[in-house]
Amino acid sequence: MAYLRVAEGCDYRCAFCIIPHLRGNQRSRTIESIVAEAQQLANQGVQEIILISQITTNYGLDIYGKPKLAELLRALGKVDIPWIRMHYAYPTGLTPDVIAAIQETPNVLPYLDLPLQHSHPEVLRAMNRPWQGRVNDEIIDRLKTAIPGAVLRTTLIVGFPGETEAHFEHLLEFVQRHEFDHVGVFTFSPEEGTPAHTLPNQLPQAVMDERRDRLMAIQQPISWQKNQQEIGKIVEVLIEQENPGSGKLIGRSGRFSPEVDGQVYISGQAKLGTIVPVKIHGADEYDLFGEVAL
Ligand code: SF4
Numbered sequence: 540m541a542y543l544r545v546a547e548g549c550d551y552r553c554a555f556c557i558i559p560h561l562r563g564n565q566r567s568r569t570i571e572s573i574v575a576e577a578q579q580l581a582n583q584g585v586q587e588i589i590l591i592s593q594i595t596t597n598y599g600l601d602i603y604g605k606p607k608l609a610e611l612l613r614a615l616g617k618v619d620i621p622w623i624r625m626h627y628a629y630p631t632g633l634t635p636d637v638i639a640a641i642q643e644t645p646n647v648l649p650y651l652d653l654p655l656q657h658s659h660p661e662v663l664r665a666m667n668r669p670w671q672g673r674v675n676d677e678i679i680d681r682l683k684t685a686i687p688g689a690v691l692r693t694t695l696i697v698g699f700p701g702e703t704e705a706h707f708e709h710l711l712e713f714v715q716r717h718e719f720d721h722v723g724v725f726t727f728s729p730e731e732g733t734p735a736h737t738l739p740n741q742l743p744q745a746v747m748d749e750r751r752d753r754l755m756a757i758q759q760p761i762s763w764q765k766n767q768q769e770i771g772k773i774v775e776v777l778i779e780q781e782n783p784g785s786g787k788l789i790g791r792s793g794r795f796s797p798e799v800d801g802q803v804y805i806s807g808q809a810k811l812g813t814i815v816p817v818k819i820h821g822a823d824e825y826d827l828f829g830e831v832a833l
Contacts, residue, residue, distance in 0.1 A: 596632020
């Protein structure tokens with residue numbers, strides 16, 4: 540697996556985020572340069588490429604005058620890499636053309652990492668993401684209809700300054716309703732140099748911790764249920780580790796991104812760095828368990 544950076548910097552100014560101050564506005568690489576690097580990685584035997592930037596859906600805007608993610612995915616579709624995964628999609632950038640490119644390009648995994656941060660329009664406005672409140676529900680529904688097997692991941696911030704119990708309950712209901720496959724929850728942390736650092740109505744850490752725990756308690760049965768649905772299936776797994784003592788293997792299916800999602804614990808024989816079929820026979824809220832089905 541290799542990360543492939545497609546752009547650096549960000550044109551947005553979310554109130555809690557220091558990245559634009561540190562890295563400046565977005566600067567994209569050309570499609571040709573990214574495809575050439577992907578080709579090089581393929582030649583080295585890389586099985587999975589993860590496209591990263593601050594907002595991958597805005598890829599190309601600075602050098603081509605409009606976002607070119609759909610064109611980039613189609614170009615990468617011609618490289619001999621079994622899995623291409625995209626991180627950090629901003630919901631407004633998941634246009635019909637991008638959704639079509641995901642559907643049409645067989646090696647692009649239907650895995651969408653949407654760092655939504657919150658659901659309540661007032662909190663999103665305070666976060667300086669005012670347009671997102673209108674599109675959150677619509678885009679998630681559109682994605683689920685267009686790509687029925689899509690795996691949706693999101694990251695959320697609880698305890699943003701001024702977040703009321705009512706705002707937080709809106710978020711709880713949002714997470715309950717949309718049933719994301721994976722959810723990461725962070726408590727707000729004031730970064731010096733960002734507007735949110737000096738906002739009034741900062742919440743005590745104990746309140747933020749309690750909200751994080753309540754949100755995770757809503758999500759855990761959903762993640763458990765999603766993983767249970769994998770039992771009995773034969774899924775493709777990239778083998779990433781082996782334990783010489785026990786002979787067990789550890790890998791990831793396309794539903795799991797490295798470091799943030801779960802893993803697949805496997806018995807049987809398979810070579811490190813290969814993608815093999817695995818019959819899933821067990822699951823908890825994070826991980827899957829199975830055996831090589833060659
Ligand atoms: S949170 Fe993301 S979109 Fe917002 S400013 Fe930071 S990098 Fe840009």
